[in-house]
Amino acid sequence: MTLLGGLWLAVWILQPLPHGLLDSSPAPGLLLQDRRGGELRTTRSNDGSRRRWVSLTEMDPDLIAAFLATEDRRFYRHHGVDLRAAVRALATNQRAGRMVSGGSTITMQVARMLRPAARDWGGKLRQVTWALRLERHLDKHAILEQWLNRAYFGNGQVGFDAAARFYFGKSATALSDAEALTLAVIPRAPTGYDPLKHLDATLRRRDYVLQMLVARGAVSTDEAATIRATPLALARHDSINHAPHFVAYAVEQLPADVRAAGGRMHTTLDLQLQRTLQRRVTEQVAQLSHMHLQQAGVIVMDTE
Known part of the structure; x- marks a missing residue:
């Protein structure tokens, strides 16, 4: 029976990961940027959280080292489950008479993020099996990127x-x-x-x-x-909300499925130029206040 169980587990681990498992869920908010890449606004995800996906290559190696030091010191030396940490956690739990230490590796934490499980022994076993499967199909960089973008x-x-x-x-x-x-x-x-x-x-x-x-x-x-x-x-x-009228108009032009999917949206607005024009228009309207002027508009023929 044990042999059959082990064989089934090995076959299960070798199976490709389910389609869409690694997709961001819920979808990240929509990041709107001006023509120079500056942030105009970021909307929240459907669950009310604010999230944005960043590639591991964009992160400072010293920062990554800090995360590993606090979360999983042996990350690059285990295959999803750190037996040394697991034994230490088991001894701690036995002394406490309940589960107070999980001994979870970063891979195990990602497994729980992707496949939520109860915080009991059954949930821990599920976490372990999914961690082994993730390590079989993803390299360490991909797993770490998942964790850094999903951690709360x-x-x-x-x-x-x-x-x-x-x-x-x-x-x-x-x-x-x-x-x-x-x-x-x-x-x-x-x-x-x-x-x-x-x-x-x-x-x-x-x-x-x-x-x-x-x-x-x-x-x-x-x-x-x-x-x-x-x-x-x-x-x-x-949340930053620059050029709110322009941003609202830009978002309204997007199909509903694109808004829901989140991601980045580059716009034609030059925020630096917009601020300069707003300042000058405000000054001009103030100078002409004796003529009861209250509104003004600007047409830009060349942004360079």
Whole structure:
């Protein structure tokens, strides 16, 4: 019976992944950009979260190292399941008399994100089998990209780029080392390590991760000291909404299925030029106020 079960599992793992399994679900919001690539607005996903997919190649290697240090130190050395971590978690759970530590690898976490399962022994077994199947069909970079874009960072933010924009008002690629490392600890406990509400706890966890990176030689002592000394400009950065009338018109022109699918939409608007024109029009209307002028329009013949 055991032999048959093992054979069935091996055959199941070798089967191709189901079609659409890796698609973003729910679809990410729609990112609207001006002609230079600047953000005009990002809509929310159908579930109310804000998410945006970013390729792993766009992320700083030091940032990735920070995530691995806090979530799965042996990520590149296991095949989906870290037996050493699993044994350690099992001993912890036995002492506690309940499941308090899952020993989940990043691959196992991705498996739960793609195929939600109960947080019990049956759910853990399902997580393990799906992790083995993912490792059979995806390389480590693809798995890590899935995790970084699906992890929850609190306050309705899903994925690292959405978190970077919410907490620091900038894209993931524009973060300083101090900012990136601060965000890296949030997925472990999104409520407890919410930097807007529990900054001290978040920084203690961040400094602990820093110590691990220094011990491994990934970060020098001087670099760690610089990161600790760097001030953080944390604040809620809710949705940007530049040129709202233009953006609303642009979105209305899209077919419903395109709006629902999310993604990026490049527009013809030059936001920098738009702001210059708005300022000049405002000044001109003010100068002509004695003529009871209240509105004005501009036609641009050449944007260069």
